[in-house]
Amino acid sequence: xxxxxxxxxxxxxxxxxxxxxxxxxxxxxxxxxxxxxxxxxxxxxxxxxxxxxxxxxxxxxxxxxxxxxxxxxx
Numbered sequence: 001x002x003x004x005x006x007x008x009x010x011x012x013x014x015x016x017x018x019x020x021x022x023x024x025x026x027x028x029x030x031x032x033x034x035x036x037x038x039x040x041x042x043x044x045x046x047x048x049x050x051x052x053x054x055x056x057x058x059x060x061x062x063x064x065x066x067x068x069x070x071x072x073x074x
Contacts (some may be wrong), residue, residue, distance in 0.1 A: 006070065012063040019059060023052045 026049050033041035 006066075008066055008070070009063065012059055012066065016056065016059045016063070019052055019055050023049065023056065026052060 026045055030042065030045045030049065033045055
């Protein structure tokens with residue numbers, strides 16, 4: 001199966017895109033919280049960004065493994 005049309009590849013890529021967008025939005029919120037010197041918000045947003053980074057790594061690994069197992073046999 002071609003990775004460009006594989007439903008699982010498409011799903012993982014969509015999820016990656018959503019997580020990347022969430023990361024961008026959180027970074028913007030973090031900048032605003034830093035400007036306001038709101039340490040509590042900075043800490044909370046930092047924790048959310050760490051979680052998003054973990055999700056990004058997990059999705060990237062899942063996509064790499066999927067492509068390697070499913071598409072490299074060709």
